[in-house]
Amino acid sequence: MDPNTPPPHRTPPFDSLRELAPSADVVYIxxxxxxxxxxxxxxxxxxxxxxxxxFVPLDHATIPDDTHHTALTIGEFLNSWxxxxxxxxxHASDAAYTYHVTLAPPPWSAAAGEPR
Numbered sequence: 001m002d003p004n005t006p007p008p009h010r011t012p013p014f015d016s017l018r019e020l021a022p023s024a025d026v027v028y029i030x031x032x033x034x035x036x037x038x039x040x041x042x043x044x045x046x047x048x049x050x051x052x053x054x055f056v057p058l059d060h061a062t063i064p065d066d067t068h069h070t071a072l073t074i075g076e077f078l079n080s081w082x083x084x085x086x087x088x089x090x091h092a093s094d095a096a097y098t099y100h101v102t103l104a105p106p107p108w109s110a111a112a113g114e115p116r
Contacts, residue, residue, distance in 0.1 A: 013077070013080065013081040013084065014077070014081070014086075014101065014103050016073045016076065016077055017029070017073070017074070017077055017101060017103060018103055019073070020041050020044075020070055020073055020074075021041065021044035021058060023044075023046060023058055024044035024045060024046065024058055024103055025045065025046045025047045025102070025103055025104040025106070026044070026045045026046075026047070026055060026100065026101065026102055026103065027041060027042075027043065027044045027045070027100075027101050027103060028041075028042040028043045028044075028090070028098065028099070028100055028101075029041055029042060029074045029077075029078070029098070029099050029101060030042055030096045030097065030098045030099070031071075031074055031075055031078050031096065031097055031099075032095065032096055032097075033092075033094075033096070033097050035075075036074075036075030036076070036078055036079045037071055037072055037075045038071055038075070039070070039071045039072075039073075039074030039075045039078065040067070040070065040071060040074065041070055041074065042098070043057065044057070044058040045057055045058060046058065047104075047106040047107055049107075050108070051106070051108050077101075078097075078099065082099065086101060086102040086103075087099055087100075087101050087102075088100045088101075
């Protein structure tokens with residue numbers, strides 16, 4: 001490797017979810033625990049301006065139309081990364097697991113000033 005070549009950039013695990021909802025800070029996703037390829041993006045939000053306020057929902061136009069691609073992306077993410085601290089399980093049943101994923105820290109948190 002050439003000493004002038006920068007080291008390869010590691011892709012954060014949630015870049016694939018950011019592609020599904022580019023402006024989102026928080027997403028809610030659901031998948032079939034027996035077949036991770038059966039997943040869906042339930043909602044996408046941005047952080048409110050101040051702590052304690054409600055999430056700001058993104059328009060439905062930001063949710064992709066390609067349900068197959070969305071399902072595979074969510075399935076791959078959950079298969080590999082569902083145990084990250086920014087991924088929280090909200091509901092579990094035999095048919096589906098529902099998760100809350102924080103893609104970016106809130107602007108008022110100390111972590112917001114750190115590089116992502």
